[in-house]
Amino acid sequence: MRAALSAARAHPFPRLLAGDWLTLLASLLLVVLLFQALWQSQGASKLRIRQGDTVYATLSLDQKRTLHLHGPQGETEIVIDHGRVRFLRAPCNSQYCVHQGWLTRAGQVAICLPNQISLELLGKRKSYDSLNY
Template sequence: MNLLKLVKPGDWLVLLAGMLSVVWLFNSIWQSGSGNRVIVRSGGKIIAETSLFQEQTIHVNGPLGTSIIAIQNHRARIASDPSPRQYCVKQGWLSRSGESAICLPNQVSLEITGAKKLYDSLTY
């Protein structure tokens, strides 16, 4: 029995509509907006809050040493950190609202904020 004979033209239409709905939902609901501010914390206290559009380097002192945060081309990242595993450095460039990089051993964090915030189970 051939499976293509069982599929009617209306079935293809329903399948196409379902795929288009999934793409639309992914683009409109799941994605957050572009960020425009950077919040840098050390030990839970805000150290700096600056624009994502101004290129700069921020040095933040923590218990293990100095973390370096780079802001370039409307994105930010933790460029250097004295933490042993370097998870926050491996996080890479952040540019969308709600994204963050956290260096737990050095108690330094970086968060991107904007008009629309990305929500997940941790921030809900």
């Protein structure tokens, strides 16, 4: 009986058979493929700035530039920095647009509603659209 107890303590888990290893390998491969297909988004190449109902500008993100736009509430400062963009300063009280932070992926949007200015990153394809957002 002591031999059975010491054998049980030596191998707390049952041995894995060939089918078990094949199932683990197939599951791991499936997780890697799903990660590549679903959770990686494309980087953006252009920025579309809207002011009110009109497109103010469509700019390349491959630059370092600061823009100052005037809206109904006052001046808004936007920074483009080599592949990313953000609201740096806005005259609104809530500062939601500033707290949004850096936008880097195609399809991302930041909006300053009181000042009627929006930023949208464009790429070859969006990682999501309005139907599944």
